[in-house]
Amino acid sequence: MQKEKMPVTMIEVVASMARGPVFLAGELMECLITFTNPMSHLSTSASSEMLAWASAQIHCQFHASENRVALPTQGNKQDVQAESDTVLIPSRGERGQCVLDTPPKILFCDLRLDPGESKTYSYSEVVPSDGPPSFRGQAVKYVYKLTIGCQRVNSPIKLLRVPFRVLVLQGMPEPPFPQDEEVSPSNPFLEEEEASRRDARPLERAMDMLMATTSRRCPHMFNITNMRGKVAKFCIFKTVYRLGEDIIGTFNFSEGDIPCLQYSVSLQSEEEIQQQYQRRPGQTISVTGHGRHLESCLHTASSHFSLPIPLNVTPGFSTDIVTLRWRLHFEFVTAREPMEPPTVLQNQSEVTVWAGAEHVDVDTFSWNLPIKVLPTNPALASYVSQFTGTNSINI
Incomplete structure (x- = not known):
């Protein structure tokens, strides 16, 4: 049974x-x-x-x-x-x-x-x-x-x-006051006890510092040049960002002497193993792309780009074994000879079709701009x- x-x-x-x-x-x-x-x-x-x-x-x-x-x-x-x-x-x-x-x-x-x-x-x-x-x-x-x-x-x-x-949070400035120091509330209608309790919370204190650091704006101007002359002027308003922010930059090609046919901007992270832990001497740095903007800009007076920083990437940091850094990687394609823009008569009523040159001798060059990427609100x-x-x- x-x-x-x-x-x-x-x-x-x-x-x-x-x-x-x-x-x-x-x-x-x-x-x-x-x-x-x-x-x-x-x-x-x-x-x-x-x-x-x-x-x-x-x-x-x-x-x-x-x-x-x-x-x-x-x-x-x-x-x-x-x-x-x-x-x-x-x-x-x-x-x-x-x-x-x-x-x-x-x-x-x-x-x-x-x-x-x-x-x-x-x-x-x-x-x-x-x-x-x-x-x-x-x-x-x-x-x-x-x-x-x-x-x-x-x-x-x-x-x-x-x-x-x-x-x-790495690479942040020291707090402007000791953590155990009582901070007076800036709002006169805010009770002192509530302000003290709020200041005691590490997350809110860190977020305040993070916002203050990444909210500072100061135009950074760069002249983009190659061996033949000036290509453009580049402007970016800050180089420290939080996860989830957009990186915005502008180009002014009207001030350039060399025609720019195309440019691209890539958001990249660099993963570098500390020298004493590298498997091979002179080991290359691992580069990972997180977004790219590509634009043709011949006869363009100005242009801009916007690259979002994904929320799921890791902000810059450093340990005994590895360092992670962030950068903007620029690539430019320029003409070796001047290129005349198409001319349109002021009183011309018919449609004019302009055909680009079939063959253009070009130069290419690249440039890296280091930036800082910090965390955001968890x-x-x-x-x-x-x-x-x-x-x-x-x-």
Whole structure:
């Protein structure tokens, strides 16, 4: 006689970052973690479920391309207990090295869930301000995850990972006042207590500094020349931008002596491995394009371009291993000989068709203009994030 199989009971674990999956380094992360016994209390096989414990912590995984990065050989730092599936190791099964982690925080011990019962716990932790930003480059990757570990009695540990993105403010000026210094509100109708509370929030303080830095406008003028003479005058109003901003520049070709047939402007990032970690001496820098504007401009007096900075790219940063910089890359095609514009008589009533020259001797040259790209409000970057800030597992 065949025995009837008992239904396998499960506990559903759901983790959700209500604010979104993007955070600024130094900001407080909050995540709600819900444990549910999904069995209905009306079921004949329903029973209470027990969890021994659960904890959560943040960690950052580093992965490097072996073809481009030569990391120093390290001894086996893995704990001898790492092979055991009853020891909590948040980076277990992950690629690369764990370069940063926060101390684990215990959510509970000995949790009992009756059929249909749910319990929610809140996890909060400050995202470390001394870590790298989230980055997926051609040679190096930094990936952040929140890992929740939980265990039934006499069972292996189960891990629930929630990936998220970290933005880091680097290259910013120092705050104009110490963080512990009380700041008087500039609005006389703003209560002092409310102003002090607002100033104490790192995210808002960082956003204020970010807005002040990227809002400064001062025209930067450049004369574009090649070996034959002046081509144009270029104007850009600032060189420091936030993610999501548009880079706008203008060209004045009327002041040039050399005819410009075509120009292009590309937004590019440069990923450079620090010299001591390069796989080969004189290794080339990895360049990635993020947008391009191309325009024909023969007989054009002026022109302009607008290049948006995507919200999902990584702002400039530097670590011991890699440096990421940003630039505008210009390419110009110019004529070697003067080219007369078509003439139209003032009283001419018939349509005139002008045909361009079939053959033009040209020169090409390029120019790079370094710019700074800084983070933006994490809530804004969350709208285009590849992460949802939510994940679940059955244990």
